[in-house]
Every structure is written in structure tokens, then in C-alpha cells.
Amino acid sequence: MNRATLTVRNLTWAYFLLFVLLVAMNYMPFIIAENGKVFGFFKLETEGNILHVLSGIWAFIAAVTTRNAQLFYFRVFGTAYFLDGIVGVLFGSAYLNLNIFDPDRVPVADMVTRLVVNAPHLAIGGLAMFIGFHLYRKIP
Secondary structure, three states, X not given: XXXXXXXXXXXXXXXXXXXXXXXXXXXXXHHEOOOOOEOOOEOOOHHHHHHHHHHHHHHHHHHOOOHHHHHHHHHHHHHHHXXXXXXXXXXXXXXXXXXXXXXXXXXXXXXXXXXXXXHHHHHHHHHHHHHHHHHHHHOO
């Protein structure tokens, strides 16, 4: 296995562990603020937990298969999450958890809160896109 393949595989494992941690955080009372939100900002509902579980399962499957599966994961997953973050910032509701399609949901009005709440998807998705579209080419 060459260095590039090993690096991409290790990054895929890191994404799997990240999603295991994200799901687990919803069950760690010491990081849940008085308002019932993780770190006072994030309230992950069932749809969000399902999304993170599926993202972790996809990362796991990619990590144990081929480099092409890993690159596909980073490209598609990264693009979907990054665009979800952009939609969340622009409209106050995201699409991956289907909130933007809920007519009864009130979008987040405050732009600072929109940025904070969507920053994880922008960062996680942006880094995944960087790995899938750029980094793998630069590793000897």
C-alpha cells in the first residue's frame, strides 16, 4: 500500500471516529448546557443523529474497502455537507436533515447563530472536499 492510499484510508477512519463522537456527544450530559443544547448551540434531533450515524457507517465501509471508495466518500459526502452548511447559513435551515422542507419550522434569523450552527458542516464538508479533490493528488 503506497503512502497516498494509507493517508486517505487513515483520514477515512478519522471521519468514522468523528461521527461516532458526534453521535455520542448527544448522550454526554457534561457538555449539554441548561438550554438542552450541546455546548449551548446544537440540538441534534433524531434526523441529525440518523444522518451522522449513516455518515459514520459510510465512512467505515469506505475505510475497509478501496481507495476509490474512500475518494468517492470524501468527494460526495464533502460536497453534500459543505452545501448543507451554505444552505443553512443562507436560509437558516439545512437540507440534509430535511428541515428546510418543513413548513412549520421557523428558520434561524440571527446570522451569527447561523454561522456558528453551520460551521461544523462547512468545516467537515470543506475538509472532506479538499481531501477528495486535492490532497490525494499531492501525496507522493
